[in-house]
Amino acid sequence: MTTALLTDRYELTMIDAAIRAGTHDRECVFEVFARRLPDGRRYGILAGTGRLLDLIADFRFGDAELDWLRDSHVVTAPTLDWLADYRFSGDIWGYREGEAYFPNSPLLVVQGSFAEAVVLETLTLSVLNYDSAVASAASRMVGVANGRPIAEMGSRRASERSGVAAARAAFIAGFGATSNLEAGRSWGIPTMGTAAHAFTLLHDTEEQAFLAQVDALGRSTTLLVDTYDVKAAVDLAVKVAGPSLGAVRIDSGDLPEQVQTVRRQLDGLGAPATKITVTSDLDEYTIAALRAAPVDSYGVGTSVVTGSGHPAAGFVYKLVARRDDSGTWVSVAKKSAAKATVGGRKLPVRERAGGIATSETIHVGEGAEPAPGARPLHVRLMTAGVPDDRYRGTTGTILAREHRAAAVAELPADALRLSRGEPAIPTIYVEA
Amino acid sequence: MTTALLTDRYELTMIDAAIRAGTHDRECVFEVFARRLPDGRRYGILAGTGRLLDLIADFRFGDAELDWLRDSHVVTAPTLDWLADYRFSGDIWGYREGEAYFPNSPLLVVQGSFAEAVVLETLTLSVLNYDSAVASAASRMVGVANGRPIAEMGSRRASERSGVAAARAAFIAGFGATSNLEAGRSWGIPTMGTAAHAFTLLHDTEEQAFLAQVDALGRSTTLLVDTYDVKAAVDLAVKVAGPSLGAVRIDSGDLPEQVQTVRRQLDGLGAPATKITVTSDLDEYTIAALRAAPVDSYGVGTSVVTGSGHPAAGFVYKLVARRDDSGTWVSVAKKSAAKATVGGRKLPVRERAGGIATSETIHVGEGAEPAPGARPLHVRLMTAGVPDDRYRGTTGTILAREHRAAAVAELPADALRLSRGEPAIPTIYVEA
Known part of the structure; x- marks a missing residue:
């Protein structure tokens, strides 16, 4: 056009x-x-x-x-x-x-x-x-992330074509990946993402959902653990995928506290290599507040695609x-x-x-x-x-x-x- | 695509x-x-x-x-x-x-x-x-404009395709026109706009610029009067276009004060039908603050296309x-x-x-x-x-x-x- x-x-x-x-x-x-x-x-x-x-x-x-x-x-x-x-x-x-x-x-x-x-x-x-x-907002986030990777996942909070531009701008500013497939195709940016809460809710039990995901995407996948009860979901995730589970994703709650608890739980389950990614309405300030928490990576949506204010x-x-x-x-x-x-x-x-x-x-x-x-x-x-x-x-x-x-x-x-x-x-x- | x-x-x-x-x-x-x-x-x-x-x-x-x-x-x-x-x-x-x-x-x-x-x-x-x-931001602006028309002119502050969507959303919320030509073509929204400061600066004098604009667009056009000195420009505008000049546009300054002064000046020059449009970083709050001022229409840019916060x-x-x-x-x-x-x-x-x-x-x-x-x-x-x-x-x-x-x-x-x-x-x- x-x-x-x-x-x-x-x-x-x-x-x-x-x-x-x-x-x-x-x-x-x-x-x-x-x-x-x-x-x-x-x-x-x-x-x-x-x-x-x-x-x-x-x-x-x-x-x-x-x-x-x-x-x-x-x-x-x-x-x-x-x-x-x-x-x-x-x-x-x-x-x-x-x-x-x-x-x-x-x-x-x-x-x-x-x-x-x-x-x-x-x-x-x-x-x-x-x-x-x-890019200006994204650069501030990268600046406080202490080298931990950040993925851009805000397409849904930007007008449909803007999402592609936002993914590119965030990548330029140091983000490592995007959820947006067109940004992957048009600009060669690595794409990421595994499953939403809807996938868990689609299945009769959380276990069936985790089994289906691990069956299709492998043990290195990221399982979303906050649809029902986080503690039960983390237990289940390791039970289903084993200690080589790639990561768990937390999308809600009091993150600094939650992340510490989940890290201890994963270590206790013999899954010290399983990573923790957090994605709940993050911006540069909440990323900075998570500096001391054992987070492995961040997913940022609304705040980055809207220039964080x-x-x-x-x-x-x-x-x-x-x-x-x-x-x-x-x-x-x-x-x-x-x-x-x-x-x-x-x-x-x-x-x-x-x-x-x-x-x-x-x-x-x-x-x-x-x-x-x-x-x-x-x-x-x-x-x-x-x-x-x-x-x-x-x-x-x-x-x-x-x-x-x-x-x-x-x-x-x-x-x-x-x-x-x-x-x-x-x-x-x-x-x- | x-x-x-x-x-x-x-x-x-x-x-x-x-x-x-x-x-x-x-x-x-x-x-x-x-x-x-x-x-x-x-x-x-x-x-x-x-x-x-x-x-x-x-x-x-x-x-x-x-x-x-x-x-x-x-x-x-x-x-x-x-x-x-x-x-x-x-x-x-x-x-x-x-x-x-x-x-x-x-x-x-x-x-x-x-x-x-x-x-x-x-x-x-x-x-x-x-x-x-x-649309939500635009509707608030329309709500306080007391029936005075508002035009959307924020394409430049939105990603390129978003500008078209923004023009449409603002129109749905009660704006009367847009500066965005693609929104005119795609959605039938009335388009507006006459000249920027660059047009005045292109010419050797403000008078040559006004003459050129009136020659091309007619006396009903809107002349931009704040490139140099507003008072001198309003005098010049009426001198060039006559009392049937369509409107003057003010894009800077202390608007409530400025608008009162320009209205008196236009009336004094025998141009009571010449309208005043203002376009300087307006949002719902500045529109509300101009309620008592003799403004005829507003042009709103950044604030509407970015949802006013x-x-x-x-x-x-x-x-x-x-x-x-x-x-x-x-x-x-x-x-x-x-x-x-x-x-x-x-x-x-x-x-x-x-x-x-x-x-x-x-x-x-x-x-x-x-x-x-x-x-x-x-x-x-x-x-x-x-x-x-x-x-x-x-x-x-x-x-x-x-x-x-x-x-x-x-x-x-x-x-x-x-x-x-x-x-x-x-x-x-x-x-x-």
Whole structure:
């Protein structure tokens, strides 16, 4: 299905008016950034770039879309002709997917004609806002999980296609697996899951359910033990599967207490290798609270796919520079109080000392030159409309996951604290 | 693109184990409900049903999906054969789309074999959880807007496909239009929007931008007046478009104050018919705060597409009854503390007195008979796998919008209050 109409109407009416005024071809630079981090967060993680590159490359208005736009009188005939030929031919730079970001980090820079760049606003923001909200929340969870694996299982609490994007974003942020099969197929993410309470309730007894599951999925499976009585179910699970039972899953109750009890019970039953996975409405705070408990892995649903309280990253897509008629770049910026933008093209770097990030330094204007040693944050993602393959598909997803790990490792230790605080490093502007 | 893999892995592994155990064909009843309303909310609005009916009717495993499942060793050969033939053949009842709901309202009842019904869990919850989160938030906004129109413009703050679903859900809840073009095409929702700040910044002066816009879109257009100085822009807008200018849009600042000032200015310029629309990070609380201000219409983005603090409705999909081997229906329920379910098939009605709802009464068990006069809440949505056309497509969407208005009008006046409170009516169980 085409993505061309995943677009706000005003983008097309602006193009319509600009074509009529002869200004649509002015070369422009648009920038994606967040004015601030979500309340009290110390860093964000950029995600969605790899998905976005494909969506931009495929962004086309087909006959069906053009017919609908014509019949709905959204734009006039010259604009319909222009849209029929549309394919993005500009350049895009941006932070690498998985990169840590801060207020005003220029995460994506889109350079092209006004019309070809402005039409990408909604799609670009939709993808980056959602995926980054998920990755930012997921990264906080990974940060407090002390290396224990976390699986994403929140598809049911996200709109149906968002679930796939969420699985990918959480994987980039360090989750190890997802329950979502389409995310497995589309992005190569390991999938997991064995059974729900319904499976136990389907059978006449819990024992019949456990026998059926072990028969089909083997002794290494994970048995869900909280449909009726946890203690009785753990006894039964080991009786049915033996001490080589893979894991038991607990999906309710007072987890720190429950997990301790089940661990002792499993050890007492001679099943010290049987793992414990917990999945009950977890978020970064409950994961942190389980640090001392003998949990082996976590499954996280609602909180990760909804950004743990911040379901959109708050990115905006703003015109920051355009060429005037003489070909000179002019910085432009909205001046409204509280929503002012910094005009001009930006060259962002991460300054470091002893391998630890000390500031996000943004050099503004043409011809900026960062100090040597700082880590440049922009890579070229698209050249004349052609995406760089390194950042796409399953390869790009794995690269992003590795990059997120490296980028977070470079942050000051405070960055991983869950308590509300200031951004982990300051954002500093340097005028060229 | 197929929806078959928008499914959690455990649904397929449960089917695999049930096929092997010979239990997959047991006739089952699954129920969708919310254990509670979001914190302090007084009612919810069900949305997504119309979308879901089509998605269920089209739910198929094609060769590509089967190949991937085989190669990934998700299920065994007998299950692959079963999936290849899959099409839902059961019955579905549910609350009408647009209906008000309360804790434990049995919003959707899916009856079919265990395997054919359990495989729909993730897709069903994804659609209903997201769409209902949006509709529930949107309905609160409409409730405090005092009849002033509200447009949905939050696509950029929702994942790309979610934006379309959000536009539809908000429309059902009483919004009048959307910025999202695909929602216009797919669901017949009126679309709106004229220009962003980028359009003003593209041009050498604000006057050139306004001239270009009025030239292309006519004097009835809406001019955005807060790129530089609002007062100067309002003067300019009326100078350029004349007193028949359609509207000015304000997207920043201290709105109650700003709106009063702009209204006086427009009246003073002889443009009393020029409307004022505001769009700056609105939610139900800021809309309520603008009640006394001369606002003509609102545009709402982030808050509505993210459910205004509650981005998922919290619905679950639970097995509540199944036939035993003798053909008798058996109520089943999970017993875990805090997550216990009420087993059995439910017949929900809304009791009323003087036309005002007094309770959500849920008759439990086979053969329940509600008192006459109560409004039955279940309609049949799907029969032997075939959806009822009345609830689908643009017709179904408009019907849902009308139903939401009627359902909310029937609630006690307290229901529309924004302050935190208990559900507007109690949920009462009656055993048959």
